[in-house]
Amino acid sequence: MASRQFLMFLLAGGIAAAANFLSRILLSGALSYISSIVIAYCIGMLTAFALNRRFVFSEANNPLHTQATWFVAINLLAVVQTLALSLLLARWLFPAIGMTFYPETIAHAFGVAVPVVTSYLGHKAFTFRIRS
Numbered sequence: 001m002a003s004r005q006f007l008m009f010l011l012a013g014g015i016a017a018a019a020n021f022l023s024r025i026l027l028s029g030a031l032s033y034i035s036s037i038v039i040a041y042c043i044g045m046l047t048a049f050a051l052n053r054r055f056v057f058s059e060a061n062n063p064l065h066t067q068a069t070w071f072v073a074i075n076l077l078a079v080v081q082t083l084a085l086s087l088l089l090a091r092w093l094f095p096a097i098g099m100t101f102y103p104e105t106i107a108h109a110f111g112v113a114v115p116v117v118t119s120y121l122g123h124k125a126f127t128f129r130i131r132s
Contacts, residue, residue: 005056005057005124006120008055008056009052009056009116009120009123010116012048012051012052012055012056013048013116015047015051016044016045016047016048016051017044019043019044019047020040020041020043020044020047021040021044023036023039023040023043023044024036024037024039024040027039027040045071045072045075048071048075049067049068049071052071052123052127052128053067053128056128057123057124057127057128059130060127060128060129060130061129061130061131062128062129062130062131067127067128070122070123070126070127071123071127074119074122074123074126074127075119077115077118077122078115078118078119081111081114081115081118082108082111082112082114082115083111084111085107085110085111085114086104086107086108086110086111087107088107089103089106089107089110089111090103090104090107090108094106094107
């Protein structure tokens with residue numbers, strides 16, 4: 001069974017994703033599509049950082065700048081992991097097994113889901129550490 005901390009991590013990530021998505025819609029009224037995506041992504045990351053710091057890993061006592069640096073690094077690795085897995089599935093595995101039912105969408109869903117676990121473990125081990 002998943003730990004309470006992991007479930008809170010999922011909730012924080014869901015709220016951050018909603019902040020990203022909704023802010024992109026709002027920003028698109030004043031900015032270009034690309035600009036609104038980039039700014040919305042930053043809003044989502046800031047939301048995720050604040051929620052994780054406050055509600056998920058509140059006992060962490062390593063310095064704020066260390067937390068922020070690791071948070072960005074782990075999220076950049078998650079993007080690479082998402083892209084690699086999505087492409088591997090959509091361009092190689094699914095065609096090899098003859099899957100034609102929304103292969104890019106399903107590949108992307110797997111690509112997004114897998115880094116949830118690795119990001120949680122990375123943030124727990126490096127971003128929000130408890131120093132003795």
